[in-house]
Amino acid sequence: MSSLTDLTQEDSATIVRNLGADAQRFAGKTVLLSGGAGFLGRHFLAVFRRLNESVLKQPCKVISVDNYITGEQSGAAETTHPDPHVVNVWADVCYPLPVREDLHFIMHAAGVASPVYYMKYPLETIESAVQGTKNLMELARRNPKLEGFLYFSSSEIYGDPDPKAVPTPETYHGYVSSVGPRACYDESKRLGETISTVYQQRYGVPVTIVRPFNVFGPGMKHNDRRVVPMFTYEALNGRALPVHGDGSQTRTFCYITDAITGFLKVLLKGKPGEAYNIGNANNEISMRNLAQMFTKLVPGSTLNTIPYPDTYPAGEPQRRCPDLSKAAEHLGYASKVDLPDGLSRFIAWARGQESYR
Numbered sequence: 001m002s003s004l005t006d007l008t009q010e011d012s013a014t015i016v017r018n019l020g021a022d023a024q025r026f027a028g029k030t031v032l033l034s035g036g037a038g039f040l041g042r043h044f045l046a047v048f049r050r051l052n053e054s055v056l057k058q059p060c061k062v063i064s065v066d067n068y069i070t071g072e073q074s075g076a077a078e079t080t081h082p083d084p085h086v087v088n089v090w091a092d093v094c095y096p097l098p099v100r101e102d103l104h105f106i107m108h109a110a111g112v113a114s115p116v117y118y119m120k121y122p123l124e125t126i127e128s129a130v131q132g133t134k135n136l137m138e139l140a141r142r143n144p145k146l147e148g149f150l151y152f153s154s155s156e157i158y159g160d161p162d163p164k165a166v167p168t169p170e171t172y173h174g175y176v177s178s179v180g181p182r183a184c185y186d187e188s189k190r191l192g193e194t195i196s197t198v199y200q201q202r203y204g205v206p207v208t209i210v211r212p213f214n215v216f217g218p219g220m221k222h223n224d225r226r227v228v229p230m231f232t233y234e235a236l237n238g239r240a241l242p243v244h245g246d247g248s249q250t251r252t253f254c255y256i257t258d259a260i261t262g263f264l265k266v267l268l269k270g271k272p273g274e275a276y277n278i279g280n281a282n283n284e285i286s287m288r289n290l291a292q293m294f295t296k297l298v299p300g301s302t303l304n305t306i307p308y309p310d311t312y313p314a315g316e317p318q319r320r321c322p323d324l325s326k327a328a329e330h331l332g333y334a335s336k337v338d339l340p341d342g343l344s345r346f347i348a349w350a351r352g353q354e355s356y357r
């Protein structure tokens with residue numbers, strides 16, 4: 001089980017600093033967060049606790065909902081100083097939520113995000129993105145005081161982009177299979193974007209869409225199966241890092257402080273109906289080179305090139321790198337943490353977690 005250690009508190013402090021005066025928009029407001037027990041959700045909760053503790057003139061109430069399909073039941077509530085304004089509720093967004101109070105912000109981060117898990121739960125993956133989005137949009141429609149709705153899409157909606165479209169701008173329409181092994185995730189996220197856009201155009205729901213590019217940071221579970229926690233877990237336990245295929249596939253990795261800052265900027269300052277890439281365009285690296293970086297950061301670790309395992313969905317994109325010029329122009333977003341620094345912070349945090357040993 002991961003805990004909110006000093007490191008994540010330091011991360012929350014950084015995010016709050018990055019937000020500056022914009023954070024006051026949350027003062028005295030009510031936020032509904034879906035997926036609050038997940039990796040990003042727990043960081044959002046830590047940020048709201050920190051805002052309530054030391055920044056906001058009036059506290060912000062946060063209703064966090066999760067059905068714990070992959071989230072940690074204890075993780076969402078875990079803190080040495082519980083905040084009475086942050087409430088954790090078991091709820092499945094695939095069913096209408098009986099929320100009676102006025103909402104000012106909704107963030108729909110519930111989903112099945114890790115490839116190994118969306119292969120295991122394909123229908124649940126589709127439902128959280130499609131039915132879940134529609135239910136939350138209906139809730140949004142009934143809330144005339146709503147100031148912002150943030151829909152969590154994914155960089156995976158671009159599929160395996162044409163090399164000419166890398167770095168990938170928001171205007172790229174994607175190259176995605178509707179029947180491939182990743183379709184339950186890619187296609188449902190795409191439909192979630194469509195639903196969001198229809199509710200914005202037809203009913204004026206102030207929705208913005210974020211397309212995150214591979215976020216990592218403290219709080220990712222050792223068995224999450226995304227590459228950074230997986231490599232860390234293997235390295236800390238003296239096992240060779242499993243590099244799938246020839247290891248030439250690239251990703252960009254965005255440290256959690258940059259990502260959460262970017263997401264909240266999209267919520268607070270994004271143009272309704274628009275999608276924004278959030279990530280770190282400076283950090284594109286092949287999986288082989290990433291594994292090599294780990295061997296330097298965790299002395300004694302080695303890497304091993306292996307065929308793709310059956311549990312991993314085939315057809316992964318060869319390159320993924322965001323064009324962040326829209327986020328820079330509209331929101332003043334710029335990533336700050338480079339990959340070796342972010343990885344060192346992540347590994348230092350993981351070393352302190354029982355589950356990683």
Ligand SMILES: NC(=O)c1ccc[n+]([C@@H]2O[C@H](COP(=O)([O-])OP(=O)(O)OC[C@H]3O[C@@H](n4cnc5c(N)ncnc54)[C@H](O)[C@@H]3O)[C@@H](O)[C@H]2O)c1
Nearest residue numbers: 035037038039040067068069070071092093110111113215
């Ligand atoms: N972390 C990333 O790098 C990244 C990248 C692209 C997109 N995203 C998207 O951002 C969102 C959050 O990502 P994350 O990394 O925190 O994922 P996560 O898997 O760690 O957390 C998602 C949470 O949603 C919950 N959930 C799933 N279905 C639900 C349902 N029907 N009702 C209520 N709760 C449900 C899960 O239990 C889990 O706690 C997801 O939608 C994901 O697809 C994340």
